Amino acid sequence: MSLAQNHHIIQLPVTPQVTTPLDPCAIAQQWITDLEAVLSGNDFSRLAELFHQESWWRDMLTLEWNLRTIQNLDRIEDFVRQNQPRAQLSAFRLQDEGKFQPSLDTPVEGRLSWVVSMFFFETRVGRGTGMLRLTQDGPSGVWKAYAVYTSLQELKGFEEPLGPRRVYGTLDSMPGGSSRGTWAERRQRQLEFLDEEPTVLVVGAGQSGLNVGARLQSLGISCLIIDKNERIGDNWRKRYRTLVTHDPAEYTHMAYLPFPKNWPQFTPKDKLADWFEAYASLMELNVWLKTTIKSASYDDTKGEWTVQLTRGQDNGAIIERTFHPHHVVFCTGHSGEPKIPTFPGQGHFKGVVYHGSQHKDASEYDVKGKKVIVVGTGNSGHDIAENFYENGAEVTMLQRSGTYVISVDKGVFMLHEGTHEEYGPPTEQADIVSESLPYPVQFALGVFLTKRISAVDHATLSGLEKAGFKVYYGIDGSGIGSLYYTRGGGYYIDVGCSQLIADGKIKIRQSPNGIAGFKPHALVLNDKNKTEIPADVVVLATGYDNMRTTVRKTLGDKVADRCKDVWGLDEEGELNSIFRPSGHPGFWYMGGNLAMCRVYSKFLALQIKAIEEGLNSQSSQAQNSQEQKKQQEDANLSSKL
Structure with missing residues (x-):
């Protein structure tokens, strides 16, 4: 049985006890x-x-x-x-x-x-x-x-111009001297790409795009970041009103620019959005807003793209520009398009139905005393359920399978012991240590850490189970890590909703077989009795599709068919296609939480720089694909046997 078929479960070695002093x-x-x-x-x-x-x-x-x-x-x-x-x-x-x-x-x-x-x-x-x-x-x-x-x-x-290698910034030290203009004048021409075309086009100005854009520019790679929104940070700013990050500040720094020491431990979404806006300005990133891709094609012979962009102006005018970048980096969120299921009878439902990605705030509806069903028990489902409860609704969460729950005030900090924590090592070192073990080994160690965290969270977990909530501890009991890297979800970082469930203020209904459909005033479960749950509002916190679906929607079938699916672990135990060759030459996926974007933006930028400088002799990413390497290794092993 292969590692993937075994869900990347391994057994850690049992080592001899060290009984004598050693060096x-x-x-x-x-x-x-x-x-x-x-x-x-x-x-x-x-x-x-x-x-x-x-x-x-x-x-x-x-x-x-x-x-x-x-x-x-x-x-x-x-x-x-x-x-x-x-x-x-x-x-x-x-x-x-x-x-x-x-x-x-x-x-x-x-x-x-x-x-x-x-x-x-x-x-x-x-x-x-x-x-x-x-x-x-x-x-x-x-x-x-x-x-x-x-x-x-x-x-x-x-080498990057960091520390002692930083640029002087004086006019006489810049190419062409004063005749080429001041720093600000040069900057404006660069932002508009009046003198050159971008080598890399980055699609999306969230944490992925901003981190990789900063890395590329530091390596001297010309980069244009485009985003459909009106402001940098709108990908967070426009999300539901109560959203706060669930990862600590020391873990979520951006490349080159850590949060200030007085930054909140967990960042409210509007504050994070404003930080992104400031980051892009301070890092002098070339970001075009209200910009979308009209068409894109790749020339294998030339090794370049032809991308036609549509850019909205403040006066309402539309400008089109065509560029020929060598690389396109897709940074639209690793989850892809929202998974929005439809059900029999949904058109006759008299209430409101929408996907969790469309949720803004429960106060937008007159929900006091109304019956609200939230379908899904991940992070978003819990946050949305709590939001409706706080606005006076009678909330029921529909759970199809078990969910891992970890406390934000205790368990989350245990995940980062010895690395990304206050008074811990420098972030650059902590990043190396946190990524230094293969994921299957991390999962195996996670079994023991999950037990420690569960002991600390025992009262909460016990209360949830008594309330009818199914607690899941991850594959082989390995906790949040395996769920994030293999599924991208299946967990809740508890910021308060668990106590509401334990106290019976938010109800839990189990429905292993999902939803059968709708009646005019009810949601019908797919159980043997076709149980009806009265409902006025149904929120489908049902997750997101693969990132490749966004590629297909934006760049078309020809590009998407050459790309591989994103996320989940391959046969070796590495993440599929993201931060690494995607299957399509000159095309890269970038995504993940803030910490992953900081860490892996360096590796992605180095790969692009190596190709541009002729250091990567394997110029075709398709030839460098994981499948071909594995076939070669298998052939070598067979010859030995």
Whole structure:
């Protein structure tokens, strides 16, 4: 059974207990010295001396221009053998200060201990940062790698102008001097693309588009961001009135510009929208508002797009511009189009029916004493139900399957222990550590963390179950991580609605088979009795379709047919198609929560920069697809057998 068929469930190793003092620095240094010797000598068969048979290597653009997770010694050996001659990993150096210098860590008490350290390295084209986790081999006592992470962080010769490399900003230091105009004058010409065409067209000015736009511009890549809204941040500003982010401030910083220290822990949506607007201005991003794609086509021979844009003006006029970017980055939200089901009899329903994406505020309706049914028990469903209750409605939530619930004031902070937290390590280091384990390993560790969180949240969870709410703890009990990466939902970060359910103020009805239809004044459940629930308002918090549906709607079938579906984990355990080759050359998906957009915008921007500078010899993303790589690895393994 493959990893995907097994829902990416793995068993963590049980390591020998460490009963005598040890020197983590010496252990880590010996291992990394041996690794460099193996790689420099191309003696890849010796990797067996450094890796357990069941081990992992997660690689971000270092050995291959892709995001890969390689499991087990044989595959790791093949992966390194194929790519090290080109990549030329070398100059390994352990972190020698701060939180992530070599140490002995026990992620599972009494069961799993490893020596962990951050390290640095170089390749032929760049510099990177990684993490190693070494566990002791029982019979021999030798410390071998259980998990290794390598991530390319910058390209040699194309370093970002950060810190000591920042530009001067004086007129005489800018190309052409004063004859080319002041900073502001140059900026205006750049914003309107009067002197050049954008190399990259970014569609969507939310957290995805803004982060990747900032990364690209810092790498010297000309980038135009377009958005259909009237203001930057409207993708949050126009959502329901009570929306607040469910992730802490330290986790949700944007690239290059963290939130101020007096920023609220959880950001109200209008405040976040205003921050996006300020961010675009401060980062000097080229954003065109009220702009949509009229047509788009790709020329495989030239390796460029022809995109016709329609841009609205403040005076009501419409301007059309045609550009020929090399890349299009789709940043319209990884969830895609709203899933809006229809049901028999819906046209005869006398009340109001709408999708959760259309919800603004319950006060828009005269709902006091009215019967409201919210279909769905994810984050949006809970927020909408609470909003209706606070406006005097009689609210029932319809639950089809179990939902994971975690408290915002306790459980959420436990998710970020040791990384993205107040007084924690620098965000750049925390990002590397939080992404350094393969997702299946994260899920396996999540089983133990979920148990700890559930113990803290016991009173809430018990109250929910007594009220008839089905609590689900994720695949194999692994909690929120597996649900987010495999489904993009199925959980609720509790900001208050759970207590209303436990107190019976918001009712719960179970309907495993969903909805049969509508009657004029009721919703009909799809159970054996076709139970009718009286209703005046029905909100369908039924989620969203795949992001590829938005591509099809915007760019047409020809483009969408070449792209792959987005999100969920592939056979290796990496996210499908997003932040990495999409299946269509010159086309990229970008999305996710604020933290993911900050982290992975760097990797996406580096891939584009490498292509533009001729560093990525695999110019066709389609040729670099995951499926072809897996076929090659399978063939290599078969030949060995």
